[in-house]
Amino acid sequence: MKYLVTGATGSFAGYAIKELCELVGASQIVGTVRSLDKAHKLKELGIELRQADYFDLESLIEAFKGIDRVLFISSGSLERRTEQHKNVVTALKKSGVEFVAYTSFPNAEQSKSSLASDHRQTEHFISDAKLDHAFLRNNWYLENETSTILGAANQQPIYYSSAEGLAGWALKEDYAKAAARVLAQIKGQKAVYEFGGPLITYGDLAGLINQVVSKPVAVNAVTDEGLREHLKTTPIPEAAIDFVIAGQDFIKEGDLAVSSEDLSAVLGRPVTPLTKGIEALLEGK
Ligand SMILES: NC(=O)c1ccc[n+]([C@@H]2O[C@H](COP(=O)([O-])OP(=O)(O)OC[C@H]3O[C@@H](n4cnc5c(N)ncnc54)[C@H](OP(=O)(O)O)[C@@H]3O)[C@@H](O)[C@H]2O)c1
Incomplete structure (x- = not known):
């Protein structure tokens, strides 16, 4: 089984990858990064690194080859973010990835928040592509x-x-560990998690x-x-x-x-x- 974490140089990804290493072992983990030059610390963990940019569909299709389960971390750049995320979903589908966990926004389907709309659209891209999925709707980072x-x-x-x-503030590390546990199927799987303290x-x-x-x-x-x-x-x-x-x-x-108990339930x-x-x-x- 091959697990992939996108945006691997980000701080959420860093926590998630460390937890995944504990759960499944570094040899089964791939991280995508925009720049391999920025990924020295990740190399030391012994995971495989592949270059991919959310704006570059071909790089994503190439990076997802042979991957079973993907933790798709929402882009840190708000510039044309739905376009970035659409590319990721298109590539997941084209590469035959079987499952995606996506970091979303609280109550994304109904939320009126301006921050929610990119996430809601991304959830729709994933559902419309008929990808097996879990939406990890993270509340506020402490x-x-x-x-x-x-x-x-x-x-x-x-x-x-x-x-x-x-x-529902919680530490980023808690959200990321929960994401890794969902990806590694540590607990029975739900399609939507409302994570928060x-x-x-x-x-x-x-x-x-x-x-x-x-x-x-x-x-x-x-x-x-x-x-x-x-x-x-x-x-x-x-x-x-x-x-x-x-x-x-x-x-x-x-x-x-x-309000939700999902985070403690998944963390155990x-x-x-x-x-x-x-x-x-x-x-x-
Ligand atoms: N719930 C909350 O309170 C909260 C707060 C802040 C953010 N967030 C969301 O949670 C995500 C993870 O948080 P974080 O703290 O780990 O953020 P972060 O450390 O800023 O990481 C963001 C990641 O997005 C990557 N990225 C940006 N543009 C990209 C592109 N075009 N293609 C591929 N990757 C791209 C960055 O890559 P580079 O390293 O190459 O720049 C970086 O790895 C954020 O991206 C944001 O969507 C949630």
């Missing part, structure tokens, strides 16, 4: 809050504008951050404009400010309020507690 966590450790107050909106508000998350940092900081619930004014006083670049506010809006609008253990995750991010893990 890593998205790294700057807030590091700031709090440096005595900077926490600001948020997501009001009482709920999200317990639903909490940003205020709750701030409380957990304050439990971990040496001296608690003030927590301020503000409007989007209040958050923007605050972020302008920090070193965060203007483009990143828009991204932070968009993230807060997704939470406020309920886009991430999807509780999701890593957020306080442990916050500690890990403070240690730079």
